[in-house]
Amino acid sequence: MSEQSEAILVSEARRGDVAAFEALYKKHNTMVFRTAYAILRDRFGAEEVTQECFVRAYRSLQTVDAGASLGPWLHRIAVNLSYNWWKNARRHWVFPLQSALREVGLGHTESPLGALQQSELRDAVVNGLALLGFDQRVVVILFYYGGFSMEEIAYILDCPVGTVKSRLHYGRCNLKRQLQSIGEALPEVAYEF
Amino acid sequence: MMRRANRISDEELDWAVRAALRAETENLEPSPEVWQRVRARIENPALDAGRKRSPGAWRLHAASVIQGAVLAVLVMGIGLSYNQRAQNNQWAYPQAPDVVYEAQPRAAVVYPMDTLSIGRLNRMAQQTLPGNLSRLE
Numbered sequence: 576m577s578e579q580s581e582a583i584l585v586s587e588a589r590r591g592d593v594a595a596f597e598a599l600y601k602k603h604n605t606m607v608f609r610t611a612y613a614i615l616r617d618r619f620g621a622e623e624v625t626q627e628c629f630v631r632a633y634r635s636l637q638t639v640d641a642g643a644s645l646g647p648w649l650h651r652i653a654v655n656l657s658y659n660w661w662k663n664a665r666r667h668w669v670f671p672l673q674s675a676l677r678e679v680g681l682g683h684t685e686s687p688l689g690a691l692q693q694s695e696l697r698d699a700v701v702n703g704l705a706l707l708g709f710d711q712r713v714v715v716i717l718f719y720y721g722g723f724s725m726e727e728i729a730y731i732l733d734c735p736v737g738t739v740k741s742r743l744h745y746g747r748c749n750l751k752r753q754l755q756s757i758g759e760a761l762p763e764v765a766y767e768f
Numbered sequence: 769m770m771r772r773a774n775r776i777s778d779e780e781l782d783w784a785v786r787a788a789l790r791a792e793t794e795n796l797e798p799s800p801e802v803w804q805r806v807r808a809r810i811e812n813p814a815l816d817a818g819r820k821r822s823p824g825a826w827r828l829h830a831a832s833v834i835q836g837a838v839l840a841v842l843v844m845g846i847g848l849s850y851n852q853r854a855q856n857n858q859w860a861y862p863q864a865p866d867v868v869y870e871a872q873p874r875a876a877v878v879y880p881m882d883t884l885s886i887g888r889l890n891r892m893a894q895q896t897l898p899g900n901l902s903r904l905e
Contacts, residue, residue, distance in 0.1 A: 593807065600803060608802075609793040618796070626802050626809075633810045700788035719782070720789040751781050 585641045588633065596636075600629055603645060606721070607653045613716045614657045616705060620664065624656045631656075650721065651731040654713055661709060696754075703753040711746030718743055 581602070587595035607628055612621035631652055632645075639648050704712050710732075717728045725743075729736045776784070809815050 593811065596810070597803065597807070600806065604798055604802070605796075608798040609796055612793055612796055613789055622798050622802050625798050626805050629806045630809045630816075633806075696784060697788040697791050700784050701792050704785075704789075715785065716789065719785045720793070747778075747781060750785065751776055751778075754776050754781070754784070 581645060582641045585636060585639065585645065589636045589641075596629075596633055599645060603649050604629070606646070607649050610650060610716060610721055611653050611657050613704075613720055614654070614709075614713055615660060615664070616701070617664070620657075620660045624653055624660055627656050628653045647723065647727045647731050650717065650723070651733070654717075654731055657713075658709060699754060700750070703750050706753060707746055707749055711742050711749065714739055714742040715746040715750065 581599070584595045584599050588599060604625060608621050608625040611624040611628075612618060615621055615624070628649060632639075632649055639645065704715060707715065713732065714728060717723045717731060718725075721728075723731065725736050725739050728739045732739065
């Protein structure tokens with residue numbers, strides 16, 4: 576779907592055309608849902624965020640620039656909703672079942688590089704992301720997974736570009752430290768290239 | 769080239785994060801009910817009036833109640849087992865009898881007749897020593 580056709584759908588949806596909005600939903604719902612899931616690591620929470628995000632987007636379509644891509648705008652709503660959900664879940668001390676099951680089965684026995692191809696390091700990265708603060712985690716996810724530029728992330732998070740760069744830098748440092756601490760706990764393996 | 773495996777370069781980190789996030793979320797799609805709910809809410813805004821709390825909020829509360837109950841059971845179990853162990857290990861001190869001291873009057877000391885005295889020692893010395901110095905003087 577091109578930017579032009581998206582602009583047409585936005586203007587039709589503004590006039591109350593639900594079918595046009597459904598087309599917009601079909602275009603963006605997967606990315607919004609997956610980003611929310613990456614942030615929350617909770618399928619149910621991600622679905623709630625996705626639902627609320629599109630309801631709010633429909634009601635606020637008048638305020639969005641019809642010529643601009645909806646992606647960053649939808650992500651801005653989704654990240655705010657994810658923050659609210661995360662805050663609420665933290666207050667109620669909810670640990671996603673999926674994560675708990677993964678923790679129980681977590682046993683690192685391979686070298687980091689070898690495990691890169693396995694699920695262990697994937698779990699380690701995802702668990703490391705979960706240990707980051709919300710701000711750093713969101714920037715890392717939007718940058719690496721969403722593929723957004725610094726300026727777009729600054730727009731999504733409503734903060735200066737310098738703040739985004741700083742959060743990304745510290746997020747990467749913390750993530751690297753966590754992954755290396757996992758690596759140091761493993762038996763030393765030397766690779767020959 | 770040999771290098772330590774647990775050193776993660778920036779490129780490896782970037783790759784690992786991208787790969788992990790992609791793998792974590794691939795094939796994930798929101799359920800079709802999400803659109804049904806969105807559609808119902810945008811077509812009938814009155815639905816939101818009754819939607820004071822998210823339909824999933826009960827899950828958060830139920831989860832915290834269950835977690836609280838599990839914690840309470842664990843704490844009780846640990847407390848009971850500690851108590852049981854403490855009872856098993858308890859050592860009863862034997863009851864010590866009361867000691868009553870009786871003051872007994874001390875009898876006057878009567879030395880036997882052969883108790884040495886300075887006078888007798890002198891006499892014994894004079895008798896036993898052949899070369900008594902006093903005699904030489």
